[in-house]
Every structure is written in structure tokens, then in C-alpha cells.
Amino acid sequence: MTNEKRTSTVKPVTVVAISGGVDSSVAAAVLKEQGRDVIGIGLQLVDPEDVCVTPGSCCGIESMEDARRVAEKLGFPFYVLNFKDVFRTFVTDYFIDSYLRGETPNPCVPCNDVIKFAELLRSARGLGATCLATGHYARIEPGSGGRLALKKGIDGNKDQSYFLYSLTQEQLAAASFPLGGMTKPQTRAVARDLGLKVHDKQESQDICFVGVEGYAAFIEQRCGHALEPGPILDDSGAVVGEHKGLVNYTIGQRRGLGVSFPEPMYVVDVDPGSNSIAVTTAQGLKRQNRLVLDRVNYVSIAPPSAPVRVSAMTRYRKAEVPATMSPLEGGAASLEFDDPQEPTAPGQSVVLYDGDTVLAGGIAVREFRG
């Protein structure tokens, strides 16, 4: 027995979601150093034989064996739990359905609020844990009005608060992000000092459950029918080319359109109704004044009764822009940009900040053109 065995199941413990990557490993190490009683849990999210997993992919799917080695090295118990069914329903199926609707989803958002901070948190509580920690670069601090505030990680290059905007106050109360106050180089240094083999592991970028063949091929394979080509339309509605299936296109996309024009053309609409995409010039693209958000979650502030000035991030790591958010009926909100913006792809998470603080976030709704 290399693991420390606890003598009672009622002593408060922290469960750490461990992927085998450097971030979650160091998160566990930091907590362990603070004297916390740590249990590591690896999440089995897909059938191993099902997907050719991208090496070094996101916070979800990593080598469980790396995770096991980290746990052994740091001396805490480690288990792999099966979340395949919920992951399929709330993450991969959501991802596929959203793309087939002509949207561009962020699967990491439901992976955090459903898989980690609902399902895994439930399992963690079953182990006597009061707290669930992950390797996200974000901070939780006491906020105003007795609420907890979700804030950006201090490393501006790594901040992941964008993917956590949908957490509720109760979820934040149970969450711990030990890396929120650290930079990525500091994380790597800790991993190196601890002798963790994962310290120089490749950075994750891509969607974890999509293999090297890319997400369009993944969707085609999963949805059970071939992607349908259709027309590419210009501003006047004239057909200027043929697309290779809607899921290959995202609003704002310039590359891979296969149309030749004197100036660069951008995707400005993806319409599953007519199976067409619309393209325009850079000038034509910059013209969205207003955006409606759905499924809005107010994180660090209570649902407001009046418009709120915000700094809006309309895509992960995209520069924030000033805007005014006004709550609407049914959990929606409208966002008025100070200056017209490139259109935001429907399905994208739009996260609203005040400085470092995440005020709210929601999902961009399809804009009806015409």
C-alpha cells in the first residue's frame, strides 16, 4: 500500500479531478502541500477504443496512467470513475447537435458545469469530500452581497474563467482552483521541482474527444449520415461556390472557403434551414451592434434589474469589447456593443466581465438575417 489510508470517512477531504496533465497534477500537489486530505479522481469520459484521442488534449481526456503515477508520486489515493453516459449526453451529443444546427458550441462549458461540478461533485461528496478542486486557471473570492465572485486566473495567457461562467453559487462554494493565483511557468516549475514526469507535457488546445481527423469528421461519423454540400452565397445572395457541409464553417472563418475573390472573404452566416453559408468582405463583417444571449447565468452578481456595463468576451481569448447588458425575460439577456462587432457565432459562450470578475455569461443566439 503506497497510498495513505484514512482512518475515517467523515474527515473532510478534497477531491481533485486529475487528468494526468501538468495543471491538475500540480493542483493536487499544491493542496497536498497545504496539508489537505486529497483524493484524486480521473474521469473516464469516452470508450478508449472509441476515439483516437488527441495527445495532450484538454482537461478531460488524458492518460489515466500518467494520472495514476502522479497520485502514487504525491501519495494520495486515486480512482478512475466512469462518466461516459453523462459525457455523451451533455457534452458530445450537445456538441454534435449544436453544430448540426449551424452553431459553434463550447463543449468545455457543460463539461465543467455538468460533468465536473455536478456529477463528479456528487461522487466526491460520496467520498466524504466537501470540496472539488480542478486545475483551472481561475479564482474564487468573496464578492459583494454575500456572493462568491469568480475571477480570472492571474496568468492572463492561461485564464480559463471563460469556461466556468455557468457555475452556480453552490457549485462555486464547493469548488477550489489552486492554480488561479499561479502562472503557467510557475506551475511547470512546481511540477519540475516535484519530479513529476508531466512537467513538460504538451499544452492542450483542441477539443479533447475529437481525434486527429478533426471535429467535422467526428460529427460526420457520429451523426450517422454524410455531410451535405450546399451553396456559398455572397452579400447579394448569388451563389459563389459550394461548401463541404455546414459543420466545417464557423462565423468569422476566412480559411478553407474555396472561393476566389479579390479580397479576403469571411463566413457571416451558417444557415441549416437552407443548408447555405453566406460570405462577405472584412468590412461587411463588422456590423453587429446587438447580440441576444440565452441561458444566462449570473455568477458574481445577482440577476440585475437594470442594464449593466460589461466587458464582453465573445469567444475564448478574444479581446474583450465594451458593451451594455440588459436582462430579458426567460433567462435571456441582450448585449449592446459600444462599437459594431464582427458577428458572434451562435452557440458560442459570451462571457461578461468587470475587470477580473466574471459577472455573467450566456450562449449567443442565432441572429435572424433578412
Add this chain to the structure above:
Amino acid sequence: MDNIYLDNAATTPVRPEVQEAFSEALGRTYGNPSSIHTVGQEAKKLLEESRERAAGAIGSPPGNIIFTSGGTESDNLAVAGCARAYKDKGNHIVCSGIEHHAVLNCCKALQAEGFELTVVPANTDCIVEPERVAEAIRPETVLVSVMYANNETGTLQPVRELCAAAHEAGALFHTDAVQAAGKVEVNVEKLGVDLMSLSGHKIYGPKGVGALYIRSGTKLLPLVYGGHHEKSIRPGTENVPGIAAFATALELAAAELPGSANRLRGLKETLAAAILENIPAVQRNGGAENSLPNVLNVSFEGVDGESILLNLDLLGISVSTGSACTSGAIEPSHVLLAMGVPPRIAQSSIRFSFGRENTEGQVARVLEVLPDIIRRLRDLSVKKIGE
């Protein structure tokens, strides 16, 4: 705190006598049994002595045993080897729904080769009824495979009757006796079986070695091709140290019956009775009668078996939610589902499996912590999270 290992149906600790036989053979009997010289002959002698001892422990003539890499290979060799050898006679095989995956998935693979498969479910007591098997048998049935004892519930199957039903219809009969060996008497003559699989590591022997009993006159096609070893049915230089250790383990396990079984059954029934008395809403899966002396399967309604397993592990108590899975992640038991246990109840089951090192004190320790764990998990499961 010492670990309390209650997962002996998954694997067992190697006993000292077996370790001794293994290292003795590993160190001294290094020859190749196929070599003509003296060094080779010594290895051959140990191999054949081991075969005699292993055969003796199951009531078989020595020549009817071949050694394999374990239970999975024995099952595959029996099922696929037999089905393929009798392909001209018929293309239908029968197995039960509670078989180990080594049999179940082998049968499914044979379907791709053109064999037809009938899977006979067990009844709610986890028993495969001979009448149901008889109904499933057709004129073109070449093989029936039903395990001796189920690995998840410990239920013993009426192998003699099942075997008789197969023979009456002109089919051959295989039984996977991996869990039964060493826990109950396993005698191929009394059972009447044509093929029987055994494994070393469930009986305090090493992993990676097992055996297949093959009744005289039963044809098998090999799974792999090579030299003349093991009658060319299982070619490859013999694992002499493993085989010597396996024979020792099997011989000791058989010789210690029925005393060892009575002791294990005492531990198991103590645990079962106390659980049923002290914890509400529990269900025993598979009856106390007709069961292995060492396997107890219990469902704790409303609680995830996985959570119980992890909580016990954190206290140094090793149990299982079913059969061990390579990934370490947990799926609902196909055996309990095949018995008609609702998925919700199957998901809440725990298997306790006893072995020679377990004591009454250990059972008392489990009973000290288990009711609290169940109560706490039940309290938690009524609360909704994230609302």
C-alpha cells in the same frame, strides 16, 4: 492499518508453498522440456509430474490436461477450438447469459465466422436451468458452455444436469470452472463434462497459467500454430515454473476441501447475516444455497456500488462491484442484469469474496464501518446537487 482483502474472486495472493514451487522451478529447472539432453529432461519430468498432480486434483487422467496461459485462453480454446473442429457437424452454439466475458465474447466472435449463438438467461436466483438449455439445443448444436460457478454471485450451476442435457442432444459440453476449483469439489468424471477451464491465480497460484481438461475423443483446433507442444493444441515452449506452481496450488486447494470451504462459508454467512440484519433495504443476489462458499453479492438500494467500494477502499478494505474491469472504471454487471436484477439495483451491488487469509476479526471490522458508509451515502443521495 493492514489491508483487508475481500476480493479473492478477482485474484488471490500467492501462497508460500506455491511461491516455493515457482522459484524452485524458475531457478533450477530452466531446461526446455522439448530438449533431448538431461537438462531438458529434468524440465520435462517436472512438467509431466505437474500434469499428473493437476489431473489428479480434478479426477482426470494426466493425458487429458493441457496447460494454457489462464482462464481466458482455456475458455477461448475450448469454445472456439471445439466449434471450429466440429463445424462440419453443425454451426450452432449455446452459452448462458451469465458467462464470463472470456466465453461470452468468444461466442460472439464466432458469430462473425458464421456460427449461430443462443444465449440462455439465468433465472432470478442466477441459475441456468437445464430445461431452458435443453430447449435452446438444436440438431446442429455442437457445443454448450455453462460455467460451474458464477464469478459475481457465486451461484453454482447444475453442471451435471446441464451436461446431460447437452449429451442427450449429441452436443459437447464445456464448463468454466475457474471460480469453482478449490472452493467445491471439481471432478470431471462426476460432472461428465467434455471440456473444463481452470486458472491458477484464483487458487493462490500465479497469474498467466491455467489448464484445459479435454475428454478423450474430443477434437479441438488450436488457436495458435507452432510446434508439437501440448499435443499441438497449444504450441509454444511450456511455462514450466508457472505450471509447477499451478499444479501445487490446485493440488493443495483440492486437498484442503471441505475444511477450507466450511471456514470460508462461516465467514461469508456471518457477514451476510449481519448485513441483512443491520442495514435496511439490502438484497442478496444469488441464494445462500448452491453457492460458492466464499462469494457474497449484496445490493444496497439507493447507493452506488462504486461509492461503497471507494469508501471501503479508503479504509483499507478491498471489495468489488462485480468482475474486475481493465480500465478500472465500473459498468453495471451483465450478470445481475441477465438475472433480471433491475439496473438501479445492479448498480448498487457489492461483491465480497473471501480467501484463506481472511479472519473473523476482518469481518467484524467490515461490519463496524459498513453501516455508517451506507447511511451516509443514502443521506447524500436524497440531496440534489447543483440546485
